[in-house]
Amino acid sequence: MKRTVALIISAALIVSLVALLVSCGGESATVSDTVSDTVQADTETTPVTEPEKTYDFEGADFTIFTFADTTLSPLSFYGGNEMSGDIFNDSIYERNSTVESKYNINLTYFGYDDTDSLGKNMAQTLSSSILAGDDTYKLIVTHMHKSTVQLLNAGLLRNWLSLPEIDWSKEWYSASINDNLTINGYLPCAVSDFNITSQIFTFAMIFSKEMVEDLALESPYKLVRGGKWTLDGLAEYIKAAAADVDGNGTFDENDSYGYAGNTGVSMQGFFYGAGLKFVELDNQGKPEIQLESQHFYDFYEKLYRIYTEDNATFLIPKVDMICPISFDSNRIMIISLRFRFLDEYRNTADFGIIPYPKYDETQDDYLSYVDGRGCHTMIPVTNQQDELTAAVFDGLSRESHNTVVPVYYEKVLESKYSRDEDSLEMLDIIFRNRIFDFGYVYRTDPLTFACYNIYSSKSEPASYLASKIPAAQAHFDAVYDSYMQFGG
Numbered sequence: 001m002k003r004t005v006a007l008i009i010s011a012a013l014i015v016s017l018v019a020l021l022v023s024c025g026g027e028s029a030t031v032s033d034t035v036s037d038t039v040q041a042d043t044e045t046t047p048v049t050e051p052e053k054t055y056d057f058e059g060a061d062f063t064i065f066t067f068a069d070t071t072l073s074p075l076s077f078y079g080g081n082e083m084s085g086d087i088f089n090d091s092i093y094e095r096n097s098t099v100e101s102k103y104n105i106n107l108t109y110f111g112y113d114d115t116d117s118l119g120k121n122m123a124q125t126l127s128s129s130i131l132a133g134d135d136t137y138k139l140i141v142t143h144m145h146k147s148t149v150q151l152l153n154a155g156l157l158r159n160w161l162s163l164p165e166i167d168w169s170k171e172w173y174s175a176s177i178n179d180n181l182t183i184n185g186y187l188p189c190a191v192s193d194f195n196i197t198s199q200i201f202t203f204a205m206i207f208s209k210e211m212v213e214d215l216a217l218e219s220p221y222k223l224v225r226g227g228k229w230t231l232d233g234l235a236e237y238i239k240a241a242a243a244d245v246d247g248n249g250t251f252d253e254n255d256s257y258g259y260a261g262n263t264g265v266s267m268q269g270f271f272y273g274a275g276l277k278f279v280e281l282d283n284q285g286k287p288e289i290q291l292e293s294q295h296f297y298d299f300y301e302k303l304y305r306i307y308t309e310d311n312a313t314f315l316i317p318k319v320d321m322i323c324p325i326s327f328d329s330n331r332i333m334i335i336s337l338r339f340r341f342l343d344e345y346r347n348t349a350d351f352g353i354i355p356y357p358k359y360d361e362t363q364d365d366y367l368s369y370v371d372g373r374g375c376h377t378m379i380p381v382t383n384q385q386d387e388l389t390a391a392v393f394d395g396l397s398r399e400s401h402n403t404v405v406p407v408y409y410e411k412v413l414e415s416k417y418s419r420d421e422d423s424l425e426m427l428d429i430i431f432r433n434r435i436f437d438f439g440y441v442y443r444t445d446p447l448t449f450a451c452y453n454i455y456s457s458k459s460e461p462a463s464y465l466a467s468k469i470p471a472a473q474a475h476f477d478a479v480y481d482s483y484m485q486f487g488g
Contacts, residue, residue, distance in 0.1 A: 052398075055103045055391050062392050065137040066375070067122055067146075068111025077197050078141060079109040091407040095399040103391055110137070114146075123147035126380070130156045135382040138389055141195070144372040145443035148189060149475075151378065152442070153482045157188040158379040165390035172401035177436050181376075183285040183480065186487025189376040189441070192397035193405050198374035201338045203269040204430050206351045211333040215240045220334075220354045221422045224429065227361050231274060231302040234259070234334075234357045238312040241333040253324055257314040259306065260323045261336040265371055266316075267303065267451040269336055272369040273356030274299045278439025278448065279476060285483070287438060287476040291450060291465050299359060300461050303451060327351060338371055342417055353423040355430045365433045372440070444475040 066078055083090050100107045114122040126140065126147055131154075142148070151157050160166070161182070168175060172193040181189055191198060207220050217240055223229040238258020246254045261267070276296060279287040290296075307313050314332065316323050322341065325332040327348040335345075336356070345351060355366035383389055418424045439448065446453045447468045454464050 057103050057105050057388055060105050062105045062138050063108040063136050064139045065110050066141040068113050091404045098399050099395040123150040130380045130382050138383045140378040141375050144441050149442050152188050155486050156381050158381050160187040160190045163386050163390040172397040183483040184487035186483050189378045191376050193400040194397040195375050198370055200340045201371040201373040203369045205334055205336050205354050207334045208327050209350045224354055229357045230360050231357050235306050239310045242310050242312040251311045256331040258312040259334045260314040260332050262316040262319055263455055264319045264452045266336045269356050269369040270303050271451055272435040273367050274359035275363050278437050286480050289469055289473055353426050366429050367433045367435050368430045370434050442479045444472045447472040
């Protein structure tokens, strides 16, 4: 079997990324008319055994474009370029091999390293290729918002709903996500079990069991189960761990903290965890920004308290940086992270896994934010091979549902990371309601990360939003116009 990968990923990196997935199984959440999607997750995946349509594409090349930055490469989660003995990598490899064999195609993954330009060069590369009529790339699997808007507004993305061969009711497709990204009968980016990174890059928290016990604090598990794991509850909880350990009057890496997170994506996790949304779709499907609300102002006040009061929070300097204070030091109690980074804590002190806190006790569910590296899949307009494209995407999605997803949930995460039955219960809670926000997919700076920007600029929330919303709304108006122009 031929398979080429443009960027070579070391075996060590693949191993470090292996065990970070939880199955969402067949996603069958009720579709709402809001833009923030909530995905219901099952803990078991039942393999689909119904007869498949057979194809013979006579060795046709099928190249999938994805990004492959040096630190968080989704290429590893799709390519599986050779058997390694690692169950994650091998399940990916076997999925790809099965689809190649069934449909007689040559499946290739091209990884574009765009670490330095934060997606700008990738968007330009894709646009130039498509505008030149190059039909090399049959599918594009990218970061949710680092090229999507540019390709959409330039009219370079096909409508998934124009492929009649795809049955979107199948359990390997996320009906709720896809419906919430559809306006005017146009779906430019789709999500299925093939997009396994939507689980890898979900946010959660881990806590040091030893510190909780030493401080005689109530178990976070009990707080979660009782619906009491809230923003106010977290603010009070983490104060108990704050201490000037070296006695020099300055809090730094030598001291003790209740919580550690950065001011970027970690803050975004609190935002979605509190039930907030960036935009809503009105009754015509037009996106309207929702941030100027009392709910947001009250939320931000609570968030600010967590990050500033009582020296309880340690700020991790960079977005993708592991907390420099080790769990083994017994000086950090709670850390927020994406599941991708859980491997970094595998050999540290015993920890538990819990969701982000709710806004308050009246909020029904714990909600989990999916980082942009969760990815979705797009079709460039240069690809007019409908039957081939539908068959391969459906095949990859089906095989992922049958093999890749259950391998991760049942054999990888449970055996390597879940150190107690309580954590397994928490994982079900975390993945029960994952958030995909229309406003996040079609990101606009500086408003998409409003919490971070308000905090870092030391601004007053209302005045900051008032100054940024007009331009941001114009951005979403343009997105809507593109949907209306290219859909229907």
